[in-house]
Amino acid sequence: MYLLPLLFLSTLIHAQALAPVSGTLLERGTRKPLKDVSLFILPHKLKAVSNEAGEFRFPEVPAGDCELIVNLSGYQKFVRKNVCAPGAGLTVYLEKVFYTTFETTVTSKVVKRDDQAQSLTQEEFLKAPGSFGGDPVRAAQNLPGVAATAGTAQIIVQGASPDDTGYLINGHRVPIVFHFGGLSSVIIPEAVERVDLLPAGYGPEYSRAIGGIIGLTTTNPKDDRIHGMAFVDLLNTGGLVQGPIDKDSSFLIGGRYSYIGQVLKAVAKENEDFELTAAPTYYDLTGIYRRKLDEKNEFKTTMVLSKDELELILNKPANDDPGLRGDFYNRTEFFRVIPQISTRINEKTRMDHSIGLGRDNLLVNIGGRYLDVQNNVISHRSEIQNEWSETYKTYLGLDNNYDRSKVRVNLPNSYSVGGVNTPFSVGEERKFDTEGDDGQFGAYLRQEMKTSADSKWTYLPNLRVDHFTLTRETQLQPRLQLRYQYDSSLQLRGAWGKYAQAPLPQEVSAEYGNSDITAPYAWHYVVGFRKDFRKDTNQGFELTNNYFYKNLRNVVVPDVQKNYRNGGSGTIAGAEVQAKYRMNEWTSQLVYTLLRSERTIPGFGTGPSEFDQTHNLNLIGAYNTDRWTFSGRLRFVSGLPFTPIRGATFDADNDVYVPLAGRIYSQRFDAFRQLDLRVDRKYIYDRWILTAYVDILNVLNSENPQSLEYSFDYRQKKKVRGLPILPTFGVKGEF
Amino acid sequence: MRYLALLILCLACGDTKFRKVEELQTFRILGIKADTPEVSPGASVNLQVLVSDVEGSGNLSGTYITCIDPGISQGARVSCDHDSTATETSLTIDMTALQPNATGRTGLSSETFSVSIPASSIIYARRSERDRSNGVAFVAIFTINGVTAFKRILVSSRSVSDADNAPNTNPTGSTLSLNGAAAGIPSDGDVLSVSTSAAQVYRQTRVDGVVETRTERFEVAWYTSSGEFDRPKAGIDEETEFKGDDEPSLIMAIIRDERGGFDFAKFSL
Incomplete structure (x- = not known):
């Protein structure tokens, strides 16, 4: 006769002990969703994997003491305790080890149409030293053959007159590429995908500049999030x-x-x-x-x-x-x-x-x-x-x-x-x-x-x-x-x-x-x-x-x-x-x-x-x-x-x-x-x-x-x- | 953007310890006055030289030569080498006979230097109608005590009978004022100004063929034997403030119009 109440109590206890735990895994600072990352809840040895949007879900997690662990290469180890509360919705910010180095792991094997072109990608000119905080045209002045006159916006390409240099945005000629005094280029750097220098021997796509060409290509706006x-x-x-x-x-x-x-x-x-x-x-x-x-x-x-x-x-x-x-x-x-x-x-x-x-x-x-x-x-x-x-x-x-x-x-x-x-x-x-x-x-x-x-x-x-x-x-x-x-x-x-x-x-x-x-x-x-x-x-x-x-x-x-x-x-x-x-x-x-x-x-x-x-x-x-x-x-x-x-x-x-x-x-x-x-x-x-x-x-x-x-x-x-x-x-x- | 570059250069020049343009000490040629700054072909013109040699002594000697303008405003070198008929003439300036007075060894030469303008067939050769109406320049180049200066005499077809386009004449009767009153030796902070005769009206043909009626604008250059001015170059309607602890022994204003007209006013102890 004690069996039925015990059975009922056991069922009741069991039903209350399991609850889903879900959340979103983001990169700290950038809010970038991290996908395909394994998350673990200990001591229950539960595992979830984040999806494209960084979302993860542990469907049945026992209530009580537990901790959530994420250990991803290139990131600080993440541990949070007491996450196993029913209905908990978590936002997990995972911090990178390095925020200062280059992120691209593939060599810049950008398929270049013009072998003479020298290019700097956004990452390169934003992070490379000597670019005065990421200015693409200033960064281009560090390329071979490029000089500048102090205090003016003139760029000298391989000893040619500045009047012999053409300036382009998305392939179209513009009158200037620097604000006066040569302090800053005319486009905010984060809107530039690439700066190209076309010196001697450049291809037929461009012309009307016997010295060379400085071209800015605007970026494609990011579409993953704001x-x-x-x-x-x-x-x-x-x-x-x-x-x-x-x-x-x-x-x-x-x-x-x-x-x-x-x-x-x-x-x-x-x-x-x-x-x-x-x-x-x-x-x-x-x-x-x-x-x-x-x-x-x-x-x-x-x-x-x-x-x-x-x-x-x-x-x-x-x-x-x-x-x-x-x-x-x-x-x-x-x-x-x-x-x-x-x-x-x-x-x-x-x-x-x-x-x-x-x-x-x-x-x-x-x-x-x-x-x-x-x-x-x-x-x-x-x-x-x-x-x-x-x-x-x-x-x-x-x-x-x-x-x-x-x-x-x-x-x-x-x-x-x-x-x-x-x-x-x-x-x-x-x-x-x-x-x-x-x-x-x-x-x-x-x-x-x-x-x-x-x-x-x-x-x-x-x-x-x-x-x-x-x-x-x-x-x-x-x-x-x-x-x-x-x-x-x-x-x-x-x-x-x-x-x-x-x-x-x-x-x-x-x-x-x-x-x-x-x-x-x-x-x-x-x-x-x-x-x-x-x-x-x-x-x-x-x-x-x-x-x-x-x-x-x-x-x-x-x-x-x-x-x-x-x-x-x-x-x-x-x-x-x-x-x-x-x-x-x-x-x-x-x-x-x-x-x-x-x-x-x-x-x-x-x-x-x-x-x-x-x-x-x-x-x-x-x-x-x-x-x-x-x-x-x-x-x-x-x-x-x-x-x-x-x-x-x-x-x-x-x-x-x-x-x-x-x-x-x-x-x-x-x-x-x-x-x-x-x-x-x-x-x-x-x-x-x-x-x-x-x-x-x-x-x-x-x-x-x-x-x-x-x-x-x-x-x-x-x-x-x-x-x-x-x-x-x-x-x-x-x- | 050359002008912007010049401006940037100027912005950097505030503390330069150069000799000031308004300072009169060593020998300078300050101007050359033609009794008639604009004439017809074949006319004669008499020139006088405005000199200053405060620290010097004795008379001045030199030479002058005249010829058709080689294109100085176009970048040609200032010389008469292109004119095989041009000859140098010696000159002497008696520094004790300067006009209006020889105080500070600064003033207009009492000697006059004669210039004969060639006939129209020579002076107007290969020149456009626009150049003839605006005026072709005939230059006189003076070299005195190692300093070279030149003066243009305009040769044009303007006529005195056309009141709105008469040949240019010099401004006259220029008078200095100190703090709005009669001229005097300024002290630090005093304000100087100059007045002169009325501006002439004339017509000028632009390079695009448009004929403009213009009124002369006078520019004033200020000079002093000591001290300086906040505006050493100014328009005729602008005042200039004198700055200096020591009272100068002389001050002078030179008035020019944009067509070679010239006058000056001097005040000295």
Whole structure:
């Protein structure tokens, strides 16, 4: 008779003791769901495995004391007690051991279409040292053959003039890639997937830049969950949010605003020579929308908006140019909307189309003299790729650009040879309003040919043709490339080709320049190799070595009679080596370029070009602990050449001295030396990560003069030092 | 962006210890005055040189040469090498006879230097109608005590009978003011200004063919034997503040229009 109550009691006890325990397993700080991870409940020896969304469930867990354990490689061991309460819903945050090292475990075997291209992925430029907190274009300045002038936004590619470098966003030309002063690129770095440098010998897909191309490719917005980021530092602040809209589409919006002007205003407050009436500011805004239309079609549109503005009053004129005084105002802004559609027709055929719509505005006003340019832009790219066979593949494309400009000018003509300029006050007045069109239409064919499927040789007889409406020319540009893939780790390559670009609008303007000039061009010759010692990891050593020669023809030079003419020529020859090493916590890179850049200008002979920097050495290193990153960059660059001034003549009408130049670029500044250090510290919280950093530029406070300042009569001169030691600090939060 | 680069350069130049542009000490040529800054072809012009040699002694000697402008504003070197007929003429400046006075060895030369403008067939050769109406430059290059300066004389088809487009004349009657009153030697913090004759109206043909009617704008350059100005270069309607612990022995303002017109006002102890 006792059996029935005992049986009932036993059933009752048994039913109350088992209950499900479920929850979600996320990565601490990033909120990333961790899938396929085993979780254990002890002492009951129960196991569950998380799903795609990080969800896990133990269906029947006895009540009472127990603990949940997760022990995953690369993460801290997780133990939580007293989880076996009925109805408990858990959120488990698993903390990584390292938040500072590179995550990609596969070598950067990005299939590169162009062997000459050098690319940095987002992870590389966000984390690599020497990138000033992750700026992609600044990071690109650490690549071989790339230099920059201090204090400006000019990028020098292999000794070429900055006017010979093209800047692209998603393949479409934009007027600038840096905010003024060269402090920051025009797109928030987290919106950039990749930055590409195309130096000598680049392929036919791009053109109109005889020096090289810097291209930014925007990212595809993340579609797994909502991500956010916000930062503030001494110079600017910004933020970004991205995530899914629905299962087929995602978005990204990001922007930055700089208050560097407020800092400058405070610094300049005591300076009686000028007043900052409106502090220099810049801001940029980036928006991206991506949608998968169907299995074969994808749509993406990118919007970029950038504005730089500065206004001041120069109470005292520049020493050597009294015309530069009074009100000064500069505004540079542009926007682009770039819709793109990609279609995978079949396994072997793909089409891509994109257009760029936008407007560029430039306004410079100096005491009533002005340059006001409003430029409406439409650009277009289309390409069809087809793999005809295992040994033959083609890329056929169009690359067009059309500008419609309204220009108002009230500036003196500017004559400059050897960097010695006719003073502003002396130049002949050029005041006019004009409207015009500039069309640059191009087509290209890339061919990849092999004699057999397993041949190590690939022959690329490529062709590019461009038509420039301003000069009424059509330029046929053969571009041959050759690749020898010895094995998966060693590639040898060569390239030869013609590269043409249209003259600058002011050079060919009927009112300001010479409408008879034609397009300058260059012949490029390149050989090199790339050896990857890392096998199938991201640890180890990579070596790249290139030799290049450029022969510049038909170069536009100033002319006393005609303003400009095609009379110049030049040569650029050099060698560059890049050695990268990554091993666990250590990352390092050595980049060295040896270069000789010469120009020949009728009447002035042959000599070094303005951008001839014989040696350019960058040594970059970083050490990562679990939460700290210590990084540094050491740079040594040969001094830039300059033209000495051997006297001056007083212009009694304009109250200014006209300098008399010596032999052009016959002297050099001292070598440039700079050491930059940076420390990052991450603080990991359950749902976000805080990074604090201190960045010190020019730790050694090297003077690094790169320009001269003269007295009003050129009898006295002084080297103008570069940036002094400049510490900045900031914080960034992200999830 | 060259102008932006120049601006950035200027922003870095606040503490430069260069000799100040307004400082009068060693020998300088401060200006060259033409009795008629704009003439017709075939005319004659007399030039005088405004010099300052505060710390010097004795008279000045040198040379001058004249020729058609080689294109200085286009970047040509300042010389008459392109003109085989140009000849150098010697000159002497008596520093005791400077105008309005020789105080501080600063003033306009009493000597005049004659310039003969070529006939139209020469001066206007291969020049556009726009250049002829705006004016073609004929230059005079002076070299005195190792200092070289040049002056343009405009040669144009403008006529005195056209009141809105008469040939340029020099501003006249320039008068200094100190703190809004009669001229005097300034002390630290005093405000100086200058007034001159009325601005002329003229027509100028732009490079795109548009004809503009303009009113002259005067620019003023200030000079002192000691101290400095907050605005050493200013517009005619702008004041400048004197800064200096020591009272200068002379101050001067040079007034220029944008077509070669010239005048000056000097005040000295």
